[in-house]
Amino acid sequence: MKNPQPFVDEAAITVISGAGGNGMVGYRREKFVANGGPSGGDGGRGGNVLLVANRNLNTLTDLQRRRLIRAQNGANGGTSRKTGASGAHTEIHLPVGTLVYARDPDAELAVDAQEELVVDLTEHGQRFTVTRGGNGGFGNARFKNATRQTPDFALKGRPGETRELRLSLKLLADVGLVGFPNAGKSTLLRGLSEARPKVASYPFTTLTPSLGVVELDDARIVVADIPGLIEGASDGAGLGHQFLRHVERTRVLVHLLDLGAWLTEGRDLLDDYAAIRRELGRYQPELGERPEILVLNKTDLVTDPEALEDLEDRLRKAGLRALRVSGASGEGKAELVRTMLQSVTEAVAAERSAETEASSPGEEDRK
Ligand SMILES: Nc1nc2c(ncn2[C@@H]2O[C@H](COP(=O)(O)OP(=O)(O)OP(=O)(O)O)[C@@H](O)[C@H]2O)c(=O)[nH]1
Ligand SMILES: [Mg+2]
Numbered sequence: 001m002k003n004p005q006p007f008v009d010e011a012a013i014t015v016i017s018g019a020g021g022n023g024m025v026g027y028r029r030e031k032f033v034a035n036g037g038p039s040g041g042d043g044g045r046g047g048n049v050l051l052v053a054n055r056n057l058n059t060l061t062d063l064q065r066r067r068l069i070r071a072q073n074g075a076n077g078g079t080s081r082k083t084g085a086s087g088a089h090t091e092i093h094l095p096v097g098t099l100v101y102a103r104d105p106d107a108e109l110a111v112d113a114q115e116e117l118v119v120d121l122t123e124h125g126q127r128f129t130v131t132r133g134g135n136g137g138f139g140n141a142r143f144k145n146a147t148r149q150t151p152d153f154a155l156k157g158r159p160g161e162t163r164e165l166r167l168s169l170k171l172l173a174d175v176g177l178v179g180f181p182n183a184g185k186s187t188l189l190r191g192l193s194e195a196r197p198k199v200a201s202y203p204f205t206t207l208t209p210s211l212g213v214v215e216l217d218d219a220r221i222v223v224a225d226i227p228g229l230i231e232g233a234s235d236g237a238g239l240g241h242q243f244l245r246h247v248e249r250t251r252v253l254v255h256l257l258d259l260g261a262w263l264t265e266g267r268d269l270l271d272d273y274a275a276i277r278r279e280l281g282r283y284q285p286e287l288g289e290r291p292e293i294l295v296l297n298k299t300d301l302v303t304d305p306e307a308l309e310d311l312e313d314r315l316r317k318a319g320l321r322a323l324r325v326s327g328a329s330g331e332g333k334a335e336l337v338r339t340m341l342q343s344v345t346e347a348v349a350a351e352r353s354a355e356t357e358a359s360s361p362g363e364e365d366r367k
Pocket of ligand 2: 185186187197198199205206225227
């Protein structure tokens, strides 16, 4: 298997569109035409730099090595009024979920307040022209008029545009898997999708988020394995909150409780549950309201079904209902996928109706 690329979710690049080609100064030289008129063509347009959202990418790693990205310059104008070739556009492919900020060139330090959001690449295939190529300069043929029969000058092409961009990836996934280290998030993602995050019996095995696609019938949902959540993560404990931001833009959370830790270490899963919820809420209060599917994972380890029922009773008393799942044996997988799809579908419908409400003119907009 190909080694996965290291995960990078911040990058700074400079993009420069192509300069326009220069106009040409030229004269017709044809047999039998004395004093040939001006015939210098225009320069070609410079190429644009485009950003393209691509769901097959999951990291900004490539861009760390490509700090400066240019589009091609337009070619100079030619003789016989030939316009120079346009410069080729350059496409920069970025993961879906990349937020693109432009730095204010006048600001001394690039901090948030001095940046503006240029585009949020939320949909696969979305394209955005971030710098436009310069216009080509007019050739001298353009300047001929009644009083100026043989203009001996042409215009230079316009320079390309330069922009300094900060790219910040916040994964967009339908479902985010959360839970303590070792809860079995990566195993579950492997069982549900083609993703191959590393699995091992120690905490913090997964050091970076990974995405998998889960398919059922015609539906396709993207699931993110969010590593590194522990008590204090929002204050920087463990891997800290660096990955909490990748939970922000998921529609539904699947919260895994580790029956293995309950059986072998006697861990209180209600405490575990509360601890993760607290971290999510401290990072961003809205995360507390996100639809959540609770899962008791690793059911294959349970030898005393009554103890499991007692645990479920305790959860119920706390107002919680959990699905029984084993990422290892596949138990409960089908029901989990159905539940995920249903929650995601509901979340999408809710987003749509919120959008229509926002876009239909209300009283205030009409004033
Ligand atoms: N018996 C059993 N073991 C499991 C199950 N799921 C995961 N495990 C084991 O639990 C350990 C941790 O699994 P991972 O999938 O790496 O857990 P994780 O939540 O991704 O852990 P981190 O990446 O460290 O946060 C591994 O030894 C797995 O083999 C399960 O359903 N049943
Ligand atoms: Mg993992």
